[in-house]
Amino acid sequence: MKMIQVHNLKKKFKDHYVVKGVTFDVEKGEIFGFLGKNGAGKTTTINMLTGITLPSEGSFVIGGKTNKEMNEIKKMIGVMPDAANYYYDFTALEHLTFFAKLKNVKLKKVDALTILDSVGLKGHEKKKVGSYSFGMKKKLGIAQAIIGTPSVVFLDEPTSGLDPESAAEIQQLIQQLASNDMTIFLTSHNLSEVEKICDTIAIMEDGVISKIGTMEQLRGMYKRAIQLLVKIKKEEQHSIVHLLKRDVGDFISNVQISGDYLCCELWRESDIPKLIHYLSGQNIDIYEARVEKATLEDIFFDRAADR
Amino acid sequence: MRAIIEKEFKSLFKSFKSIAVILFFLIVSFAASKFFSNNLELLQQDQGESVYVSSIRALVMFFGSLFVLSLSHDVINREVENQTIRFLVTKSSRNAIVIGKFLGIFLFWFVCVLSSFTVIALFAGQLFVFDFLKMISFLAYAIGVTILLSLVVKKPSHTTFIAILLGIAIPVLGIWSIASKQFVLKIVKYVLPYYYIMKGSYYTFVPACFAALMLLIALAVFKRRDL
Structure with missing residues (x-):
């Protein structure tokens, strides 16, 4: 609804x-x-x-x-x-009582105290709001x-x-x-x-x-949605980069070596097992595989960079 | 709306200036009533019993606008400036806020004048209902001006100054316009409450009608305002 x-x-x-x-x-x-x-x-x-x-x-x-x-x-x-x-001359309790009256809501004192307790203002209900910190006002x-x-x-x-x-x-x-x-x-x-x-x-x-x-939908809109890091033997790194670009370049991009890791970017989550399967098929030993999804920060700043 | 009336009424009673005004009204009423009750011969020379209310009448007519304006000139613009209005406007209708403010101030002055007339009635041994209604009608007009001023002028610091100017100008122009034959002042006469209060009878309620009109304008202004 x-x-x-x-x-x-x-x-x-x-x-x-x-x-x-x-x-x-x-x-x-x-x-x-x-x-x-x-x-x-x-x-x-x-x-x-x-x-x-x-x-x-x-x-x-x-x-x-x-x-x-x-x-x-x-x-x-x-x-x-x-x-x-x-x-500022009202206490927290007086504020809630006044606002409840404004909304024509019947608010018992015990209910007002429960609300204040739920936001972490227990014990401060009778203090004047003028003495509250910024956080308490929030x-x-x-x-x-x-x-x-x-x-x-x-x-x-x-x-x-x-x-x-x-x-x-x-x-x-x-x-x-x-x-x-x-x-x-x-x-x-x-x-x-x-x-x-x-x-x-x-x-x-x-x-x-x-x-x-949703976060998943936003990741889908993001150009480099999923980054996969795979730890493989150092001596195999350069040859596999070449193979990946040749054989599976349709679903991965930006393949590179970063330290012990082979890094690449995928469009969809379903491409991860496909890549792992390909690497296994090439007899590459996988020591570790880590997925780094785009954060909201990546998505937010990517849009800013696009402008 | 009840919550706003209650808050406005109580906040006026909390202020030192308001307490001073109430005490002033009560003292003047008490002193004048005591004086007339000790000098009953004055009542025969003048206009009979209504002389008892002459002091309170003069007080309201000369200083009523100044008192009302100086106490409540920032009744709305202060809330807008402090942004407390955002709590009100998201919980209550805009009309309820303006009417609530008006009625809260009105209730304060009603109680204030009623207390004074009660003191007078105790000395005079009679009620002055019509005189009381005259004063209430006059004060309703002043409250209407105050609400409108607080809405039209956005800064409370500006209304402080304008309130004093208006508080002085209204009685001066009002009384002058009654006696004057100048065209402009003749118009002013019909806009200010003095002419109607002096005329008495059903004219007494014209200032209250003006107050209602000002309230309607205030409602229309506030309805279109971004807060």
Whole structure:
């Protein structure tokens, strides 16, 4: 079931289009990662989907409600906006109580404490937010976004500025929320985080989505998707390079020697056994074979290099 | 909307300036009422019992706009500048935010004026309902101006200055325009609340209608605003 459907969404500030027409769908219970450099249009897109900014063109549907029914959408979403400040004279508990009232959600004190506990703010609930560290404010941002268990949660840079331990806790929490059928839409600069927790990833560049898909699909789009390293006898290395280029050049590329290893690049995972089989057929002793898949970082920077 | 009304109302009560204004209102009401109750002969010379409310009436008419504007000029633009508005706008409708802010401030002034009229009623031994409604209508107008100002001018530092200017200009122009025969001031007379409050009767509620109109404009402006 599609929880978010975005069609040709555009945003114009003065004469300049910041978002130049994005189209994508997000499935229910999915963790959707939105990647991009600063100024790519990620936050503007998330702001349009959450009612902070008004779209100039295009449309979207969230949970079956169109962008014309934004007040209905607000009832089923939770939002952690980017760079938002808090009421510094409020405690964390007062924030949750106030935000729950805003959403017409009945939030018992015990439930508010459970939410704060889940984001690692246990013991800080009665402190004024003015005394909170940056990381604690981030955690409070996530806590307030999940009040009333919304169907869709938008998190703008949820772990930026957090220490690795806190970031890991938040990632775990995000995965837990998704496993409870919550749809998570997050933006991040942390490529390894997105690769680790997101089911679908969209890379945004200069106001448009340049790549979108699962990690496997993105690897498929990447020119040198799989790198295979095979450890063989040194004396056999040079002759095999020649043979590989001659016999199996249709599915491998960039064959070279790197130290003890024979390195080559393959298009598909299914080409790995074919290559191993070929090497065995040539009576080459294989001491070790290692696959190095393209990371999201490779894919992300490859696109940047293409420009 | 209830949450916003409640927050706005409570935050006004938390501020030192607001407490000072309430105390000022109460002290003036108390002192004036005590004075008139000790000098009953003045009541016969003047306009009867309504002289009891003359002090609070003068206070609201001369300083009401200044008080309202200076206390709440940044009611919306402060939230936009601090970006706390992003929490509100993603949880509540834009209309609810503006109306909630309006009603929160209105409730504060309602309580403030009601307290003053209660003090007066205790001394006078009678209720001044119509005078009370006049003051409420006038303050509703001032709140409408405040909400609109806070929406149209984006920087709270700018509204601080404009609020003081308007707070002084509204009573000066309002009273001057009633007496003036100049064409421009005649128009001003119909735009500001003084003429209607002075006329009394059902005209009393015209400033409240202006407040509703300003609120509608504010809603329309806020609906189109990127936050």
